[in-house]
Amino acid sequence: MELTGDKAKAWLLNFEAKIQEHKAYLSDLDQAIGDGDHGSNMARGTEAVKVNLEKIAEPETAEVLKQAAMALISKVGGASGPLYGSAFMQMAKTAKETTDIHELIEAGLEGIKHRGKADVGDKTMVDTWAPVVEALAKDALTNEAITQAVDATKPLKAKKGRASYVGERSIGALDPGAVSSGYLFTALVEEVLQ
Amino acid sequence: MELTGDKAKAWLLNFEAKIQEHKAYLSDLDQAIGDGDHGSNMARGTEAVKVNLEKIAEPETAEVLKQAAMALISKVGGASGPLYGSAFMQMAKTAKETTDIHELIEAGLEGIKHRGKADVGDKTMVDTWAPVVEALAKDALTNEAITQAVDATKPLKAKKGRASYVGERSIGALDPGAVSSGYLFTALVEEVLQ
């Protein structure tokens, strides 16, 4: 499946809407095991993405992804800023070679891993991205698969980011970045894959 | 030799005058191996000592020493505050038992060591106080002995306080706290021992 410029833009605007809708929930999740700002961070960041994208009249995939990266890098303010920012920056670079969705999201995952040094099982957004990449490889990304990946962060003990400070006490809580990544991929299913 | 209340007061007022006179020099010494505030710290502290002592009409040794301690503890603002403060507090306590100068200064040295955990040779004020205590034990405290102790801090490498950060580079410099302690004991010679 190809990610055209128009679809990329629709995807990210849908993501923005979902983040705004669940802003308080994301911050509540972050309050439990972090500092309680993931919702407002992502709301600020995706709002800036929206502003950047609305300026683009004829969207081109790499440019859309790059504008999203720049907005997230400069406006999020938390760890999720450089992480999502690196993901979209890698996707933008890759989009110059291919617009295949699986390859793009895989590049995004590499960007996150490069920046945050987290692995699968560390209870971070990587735990959403990695199974999504696998599902996309088999052309089998569904909302159920996404929910399953997100929920699977619950029993994990956080090993990266602020949640790692609470150690054992992070067990049983959803990872906020995994949840916001879930919205990103639900938006992808809605705007691009369906 | 006994430290009467009047002599104690005269001693500390003389010390204050010496500190004010050499304020800039003490700060310069501290700029070389520390943060450049020892002169202003001690000036502020001894100024407060003076204010406290001037309120005492009939000086009593323990009370004079205690007032000095309180002023130094609350007004110096640098490491020398708790150090000189602990010295005078120990002296004030000891003065309830004896006003023998050797025993008082020895108690002061113990106060400094308890607070700062420094030993002889660490390039601190202890390197002035320790030889002074020895000289007092032999009733042989002179200005020469004081100068010799102070100067002997030059070749040492700082192991405590801010100067310890510059390590090797502290070698060759006088320790500011050793120098200010030198003034304290020169004032003692002038007002009490002579």
Added chain:
Amino acid sequence: MTMGVVIASHVDKIAEGVYQLIKESAPDVSITYAGGTDDGDVGSSYELIEAAINNNEADELYCFYDLGSAKMTLDMVSDMSDKPITIFDAAFIEGAYTASVLIQGGYKKEEIDAQLAPLKIK
């Protein structure tokens, strides 16, 4: 026994800022702070540190400091105080953050001490 955190810095802005940083992740922990001299200069103040210790609502206090002379002042205040006070020679901000978050998480003293041990650098 509730546990609280005391922050002692040489600079008023650092103390306030560390408080701000930590409160976000430990909103229910009693955290008090003292920074700089009475006049707002760089240094430490017996009165301000004493007030931070007295005003802390917890039964038992974990204290963190930036440089050695704030430790000596903490020591003096601690000698005069009845509260159980532990002064940690840990990385200042990282130690205070770790302790606060763990107290917020309801961890026991032994567990907190174990987490702080690798942060000891002074």
Added chain:
Amino acid sequence: MTMGVVIASHVDKIAEGVYQLIKESAPDVSITYAGGTDDGDVGSSYELIEAAINNNEADELYCFYDLGSAKMTLDMVSDMSDKPITIFDAAFIEGAYTASVLIQGGYKKEEIDAQLAPLKIK
């Protein structure tokens, strides 16, 4: 090759305060800082950290950060910058103070790195 220090904190007051603390003992070292988000909230800002790196007059930079997300932002800026930049996983204030004082003292890179090694806690 002159060496400079960059301070990156999650809080503007902490960054300013650390600068104030360090400048007293390292008046001749180029020290720049960035704290908080663009809006002055707790967090980190790419623009502010980039500016702190660009505005530092030294040829080679030693960077210190308080919590991990400031490190990631430093990392990103460093990827984009031509200056030689080392990000130290050292105790934040203690590491920045040590490095600055040693640079002020004219120590060489190897000696400074050796002094910073025991402060590594992240």
